[in-house]
Structure formats: C-alpha cells, structure tokens
Amino acid sequence: MATAAYRDGQPNPDGWRWIMACGALLVVAGLLVLAAPGFTTVGIAVLLGWVLLIAGIAGIVMGIRNHSLHRRWADLLHGGASALIGLLLLLFPVAGAATLALAVALWLAFRGAVEIGGARVAGPGPVRGMLLLVGLVDWLLAFLLIANFPFPAVQMLGIFVGLSLLLGGGATLLAAWQLRRQGVA
Numbered sequence: 641m642a643t644a645a646y647r648d649g650q651p652n653p654d655g656w657r658w659i660m661a662c663g664a665l666l667v668v669a670g671l672l673v674l675a676a677p678g679f680t681t682v683g684i685a686v687l688l689g690w691v692l693l694i695a696g697i698a699g700i701v702m703g704i705r706n707h708s709l710h711r712r713w714a715d716l717l718h719g720g721a722s723a724l725i726g727l728l729l730l731l732f733p734v735a736g737a738a739t740l741a742l743a744v745a746l747w748l749a750f751r752g753a754v755e756i757g758g759a760r761v762a763g764p765g766p767v768r769g770m771l772l773l774v775g776l777v778d779w780l781l782a783f784l785l786i787a788n789f790p791f792p793a794v795q796m797l798g799i800f801v802g803l804s805l806l807l808g809g810g811a812t813l814l815a816a817w818q819l820r821r822q823g824v825a
Contacts, residue, residue: 660816666809670802677798684797685736689729696723734794741793745785748804752778755811767818770811778804 673680699719706712729736755775762768781800785793 656816656820659819660813663809663812663814663816666805666812668809670804670806670809673798673802673805677802678795680798680801681737681740681794682733684801685729685733685740688740689726689733689736692722692726692729694726696720696726699723737794737797738790741785741789741797744797744801745782745793748778748782748785748800751804751808752776752782755808765818767811767815770814774804774807774811777807 696719699715699722701719703712703715703717703719706715752775755771755778757775759768759771759775762771781804785796785800788796
C-alpha cells in the first residue's frame, strides 16, 4: 500500500487517498465478518472448496491433453488431489473449517510478524504504536486459535479474522491520515 504514496519514485499528492480507501475497505470487511463469524468460517471453507475443485478439474483436463508422459501423470495426480480435497471441503465444510483454523493461525502469526517489523521501521508516532498493537494482537489471536484447536477454534476463526481486518484497517487509516497531514503523499 505504501507504493501508492509514490508515483515514478516521486511523492504522489493523491497517494494517501488510495491508502485511506484500502484502510476503509479493510474496516468494512472486518465489520462484515464480525457480523456473521460462523457464516464467514464456513463460507471460507466452501469458497476454498470450489476453488480447489475447479483447479483440480482444470489440472485433470491439462493432464489428459499433455503429450509428455511424465507431465501428464503429474498433472493428473495434482488435479485429482485438488479436486478431491475441494469436494471434501464442499461436503464437510465444518471439518474443513477446522483445518482452516490452523492455516489462519499461521497467517495471523506471519501477519503479526510483518506488522511488528513495520513498526520497527515506521519511525516515532502513532503509526508505530498502532502497528505494534496490531502485530501483538495478531500473535495473540494465532496463539488462541492453536491453543483451542479444533472446535472452539473453528467457532473463533471468523471473529479473529474480523478483528484482525478491523485493526489492520484502523492502522492503515491512521497511516493515511498521517501521510496526509505531513504532506508526504
């Protein structure tokens, strides 16, 4: 998002607006997820199921059409595995959500590390504190998902993703506001 603040290596006077729009979008997404966290968790599993099923079918078709024997079998096996996992997610979305809880825990831990790293280079000011807070909250949420695996984690997954999006959006809005006030972007 910081690249929106620059155009051709020079400060972009309208860059803060793009950053502000991204922050507002994250806040709205976070609020929507928090409004229906259970639906969000199952919805994520179903969406991933469809993506894997379609990708798997495409892989099988590519395998059938491939003229290289080695590549054919690799495409067929990969496509078959993707289609099977996608179908299982569609048939058993709650079980798929349990697996997603672990994946989201890893994502939150990584995102927390990135936010804390961003706080280290943000310089003094409110953005540094907000980034540090978001990173620490993401780490806490990741820990709670792993510590409460499997079923409480599934129930908490939507809430945690919503909180993370909401806090991340708040940090992005704060950064855009600071850029606007400083006239940097």
